[in-house]
Amino acid sequence: MTRLEKPTEDAAGTRLGVYLATQKNKGLLRFLTCGSVDDGKSTLIGRLLYDTKLIFEDQLADVQNASRKFGTTGEDIDLALLVDGLEAEREQGITIDVAYRFFTTPARKFIVADTPGHEQYTRNMATGASTADLAVVLVDARKGVLPQTRRHSFIASLLGIRHVVVAVNKIDLIDFDRGRFEAIVADYRAFADKLGFTSIAPIPMSARYGDNVSIRSEHMPWYDGPTLIEHLEQVVVDDDRASAPFRFPIQYVNRPNLDFRGFAGTIATGRVAVGDAVRVAKSGKQSLVREILSPRGSVKAAEAHQAVTLLLEDEIELSRGNMLVAPEAPPEVSDQFTADIVWMDEHPLLPGRSYILRTETDQTPATVSELKYRVNIENFAHEAASSLAMNEIGSCNLSLQAPIAFDPYGENRSTGTFILIDRTTNRTIAAGMIAHGLRRATNVHWQALDVDRKAHAALKNQRPRVLWFTGMSGSGKSTIANLVEKKLHSEGRHTYILDGDNVRHGLNRDLGFTDADRVENIRRVAEVARLMADAGLIVIVSFISPFRSERRAAREIMRPGEFVEIFVDTPLEECIRRDPKGLYERALKGEIPNFTGISSPYEAPENAEIRLETVGRTPEEMAEAIGRWLEENQPAAGDE
Template identity: 70%
Template sequence: MSMNEQILASEEAVTEYILAQEDKDQLRFLTCGSVDDGKSTLIGRLLYDTKLIFEDQLAALERDSKKHGTVGEEIDLALLVDGLEAEREQGITIDVAYRFFATDKRKFIVADTPGHEQYTRNMATGASTADLAVLLVDARNGLMVQTRRHAFIASLLGIRHVVLAVNKIDLVDYSETRFEEIRAEFESFANGFDFETFVAIPMSARFGDNVTARSERMGWYNGPTLLEHLETVDVGEHVLEAPFRFPVQWVNRPNLDFRGYSGTIASGKVAVGDSVVVAGPGKTSKVARIIAPEGDVKTARAEEAVTITLEDEIDISRGDQLCAPEARPDVADQMAAHVIWMADDAMLPGRSYLMKIGTKTVTATVTEIKHKINVNSFEHIAAKKLDLNEIAFCNLALSQAVAFDPYEANRSTGSFILIDRMTNATVGAGMVWFALRRATNIHWQALEVDKAARAESLGQKPAVLWFTGLSGSGKSTIASIVEKKLHAEGKQTYTLDGDNIRHGLNRDLGFTDADRVENIRRVGEVARLFADAGLITLVSFISPFRSERGMARELLDEGEFFEVFVDTPIEECKKRDPKGLYKKAAAGEIKNFTGIDSPYEAPENAEIHLHNVNRDPEEVADEVIRFLKDKGIA
C-alpha cells in the first residue's frame, strides 16, 4: 500500500469512527455519597479500564500517586478526577469534575460531586443535568447522613434511575450479608422517592471488582457490573417526548429582510410548517424556516441550537417562549417551588432577588416559606429563613408573568436560579411545582388623577429622601430639621420614622433579619404611595441591608429616590447612645442590635453623604437642603 493510500485509509477510519460516535446515545450520570466513599476512585477506574488514559497521563498519574496518593505504592486512580491542588492535598473532592468516556455501546458524561456537607450545592449542580445517579456507600459504614441527603436531592432534582454502589466490599471480606443489609436499608429508606430503576452492586473501585469486569471473589452476586448496567439502562428520551418548548435567546436581525429567533430547543421537536404559539401573549404562527449551523433543515429536536423564522410578523423578544399550541406551558407571576439555597447569607422572605428562568430574567421575591425540609428525616419544619445548603418549599411572586412547566414534567422549563441583585452571584436553585393562580381577578385600576397632576397642584416635585445610618447617628434629628425647613418654604412633606412606624404599621415585626427585610419592604411601599400623592417624603430608618434599600429605590421613578447616608462611626454612636440601646445590647439585654450582633451594610453610592461628627445638626441639614435646591425640589 502506497503512502497516499495509507493516509486515505487512515482518514476513512477516523471518519468512520467519528460517525460511529455520533450515532451512539449518551448517558449523563453523577457519582455522589458521603466523603471518602470512593467516588473519584470509581470514575478513575472506569477511565482506566475503558482504556481512555493516554501514556503521558498514566506517567503523570504514577508520579502524582507517589506525591499525593493514599494507596501506598499503587496507582491512586482518584487523582485522575481530583484536579485541584487543594483536593489532592486534602484527599477530597471540592468542585464538580466532569469527565467523558465511551464504550462500543454508549457515550458517557460523568460528574464527580463532593461528599462534604458544605459542598451540597455543588452536588445539586451536578445532579441538575444527570439522568442517573451512582450513590456510593462505604461497606464498612453503611448509609450515612450525607448518603440520605444526596439520595433525597437526586430524587428532588428529577433523577429517576439510581445505582447503589456498595464500595470497599473488600474491606468487609466480600460479605454477602453486609451487602444485603445495606441494600435492604436503602430500599426501605428510599421507598417514597419514585425512582424508576434501582440496582445495588457490590464492588471495589480500588481493585476493579464488579466495576467493568465481574468479580471472581463474589460468586454469590449474579447481577450486572456497573458498566454493564450503565451501557444498557433505558433512561428514555423524555426530553423528546415532551411538548415543544423553545426559549428565545436572541432576536436575529442582520438586515431588514430577515428576522429570526435563535436559541436551543428545550424539549420536543419542531418541523417546517408546524404551528407554534408565543406563550403568554398567545399569538400564533407557522414555522417558515429552521436554520441549523449547517444550513436549512426540515426538522429540529431537543438540545439543538437553531434559528427559527415565522410566516407572520409577531412581536417576540428575548425571554419569550415558542411552544406547541395544543400543549402550552403555564404563564403566571406567582409559583410554588422547592428552593435549594446556595449562599452563605440566608434567604429571607420579602427580600428581592433576580430570577433567571429559561432565557428570561425577572425580579422575584419569596413571599412565604411554607416549610423547610429536614433532609435526614424528611420532616417538614416551620422556618423564617433558609441557610446554606438547606431546602424549602416556598411561594414566590415575580415582577411579571413568565412561562414555565412543572419541574416534574419538564426539567428545562421548570427550573430556575436566584441571583443576588447586589453581587450578581447565584444564590439559589429552584424547581417549580405548580403555578399559584391567586388574585387573577385583581388588576391595576386606572385613575383619572395621576402623580403628575397631584404634584402640579402642590407646586412641587415628588421625592423620597431615604435617611440611613446606625442607631444614634442622628438620622431622625437631621430629617426633622430638613422637614421643618421644607415646610417653612411651603413644601408638602411627611416623615416616616422607624420608631413611630413600629408603633403601628409594623408593630408585629421584631428585629430578626427576616423581620427587618419585611419592615423595609412595607415602608418602601408606603413611601411609594406618598410619592404618588406628590409629597416630599422623608424616611428615617436604619435599613441595614443594601438589598432592601435598593428594592425601595426601584419602587420609585427615576430621579425620585435619594439615599442620604448619615455617616457616624459606631464609636461615636455608642458615646451618644441617646436611648441607652448600645448599653443594653452590650449587656445582652437586646438581641440582633445593628452594629453589635447584626450587620450594617453602609451605602456605596449614596446621593447625599453626610459626615456627622462634631457638627451642628442645622449645618448638616442645610447640606441636604442645598442638594434639593440643586435638583429643583426645594
C-alpha cells in the same frame, strides 16, 4: 484477502464509515456519582476510564507521578487523581468542583459528572444532577448510610433523576461481608423508597481494585447481579424531551439587515417543522415557521437539543427572555409560583429580600414571599422555618417583578428551573425547581384611576421625592429628618415622615428584629413610601435599614431620580456615647439580641446621594445642607 495483502483505501474507508456510523448511533447516558465525602467517587470514575482504555499514556504517567506526591493508595496508582485535577483537590484528597468525563463501551456512550461529597459543596452536586439521567450513590461499606447520602439522594430525586445505583464501595475493607452489604441496602431502601425512584440497583464493589465495576468479582460469589458497567449499558432511561411540547427559549434575535430577522436558540423540548404554527409564550400572538436554519444550512425540521435559527412569516414582538411554544400546549405565564429550592449561600435565605431570578434566557427581580417549610434530611419531614441556611432545602412561594414563562419541573426539566442571584455580590445563591404557578397571581391587575400620580403632584405644585435617611441608632437620623420636614413645610411643601419607631407601633407591630423581620420591615415601608410618592408627597423615611440589598430594592421600585439616599454617617463610638435611649448599654450587656452595630451588621451605603458626617456639626447645619442639595438637584421635567 490474504495475510500479506494490504487493505484497499475503499475497504479501509468503508470500515471507518461503518465504525463512525456505529458510534454516532450509540445511545448516550448522562449520570453522576454522588454521596458522602471519601466514599470513592473519583476513584470509581478513574477505574471506569482505566478499564475502558480511555487514558492516554501521558495522562497515566502524570497520574503515576501525582500518586507518589498526593496518592493515598501506597505504591498503587491512585485512580482518583485522574479526575481530581485541581491542585487543592489533590492536596486535600477531596473533590471540590464538578468534573465531567466521557467514556464509551461497545454498547453505549457515557458522560459522567464527579460531584463533591463535602456538605459545603452541595451546590456543585446539584449542578451535576441537573443534567443527569441516573445517579450512582456511593456508600462506604464501613460507614454505611450518612446524612450526606440522604441529602444527595433527596436532591437527585428533586431534580428529576429516577434511576439510582447504590454502589456499596470499599467492600474489600470489610472482607466482602454479604450481611453488611444487605444491611446497608436495607437501610438505604428504608428512606429512598419515599423518593419516587423508578429503579434502585444495589451493587457491592471495590472501585480501587475493580471488583464488580467492569469485571465480576471472584471474592463475592454470593452476588449474582450485573457489574456496574453492565447495568449502565442496559438500564432503560426514557428521554421524553423530543416527545414533550415544543419549547424554544429565545437566546438571541439575529437581525444583520432589514430583510432578515431570525430568532436563535436551542430547542429545549419537542420538535418543529417548516409550516408549523408557533405561539409567543408571553403575548399569545401566533405565526408560522417560514424557515429553519441549522449549522448545516436550511432544514425542514428540528428537534430537542438542536441549535437553530427560526424565521417566522409575521413580524411579531419577540426578544430574549421570551419563548416560542406549541399553540396547543402553552406553558404557564405568571409572576408568582411555588418552588422547591436548594439554598447554596453562607448567608441565609430571608423572605422579603429581593433577589435576581434567572431562567435559561430570562431574568427579573424576585422575592420569597413565603417560606412554606424546610425539609428535614433525616426523615424528609416538612418543618416550619423562617429562613434557610446553606445546603438546606425548602419549599417557598416567590413573587416576581415581571411574569416569566415556565412549565412545572415535573413536566419539563428544561423550562422548570431557575437560579437566584444575590443583587449585591452577584453570587448564585440558590437553585430552584418550579412546582406550579399560583393562580391568584393572574387575577390581580392594576386598576386604572382617573386621578393619577401626575395630577396629585400638580395639585401640590411639587415633584414627589423619597428622602431615605439611613444610619445606626443614635446617629441623629430622626432629629435631622424632623428639621428637614419643618423646613419644607415652612416653604409650603406637602410632606410626611415615616419614622422607624412610629411605624412599629402600627403597620409593623408584628415584626421583631431578626434579619428576616428587618427585611420585611423595610419592604413594607418602601411600598408605603411609593404609594405616598404616587399621592404627590415628599416622603421622609427615617430607618436604620441596615442592609444594602433592601435599600437598593426600595430605590428600584421608585421612579428614576425620585429616591434620595441620605447616609447619616456617625461613628459607632459616637453613637454609643450619645445612646439617647440607653439601647447600646443594654445591647453590650447581651440584653438586646440582633442589635445593629453590636450583634448585627450595618452595611454602610457605597454611593449615597447625600452623606452627612455628623461629628462636629449641628443638626440644623445638616438640615440646611440637605435643603440646598434638593434645590440644586430638582428632578427633570420628564421625570414626574
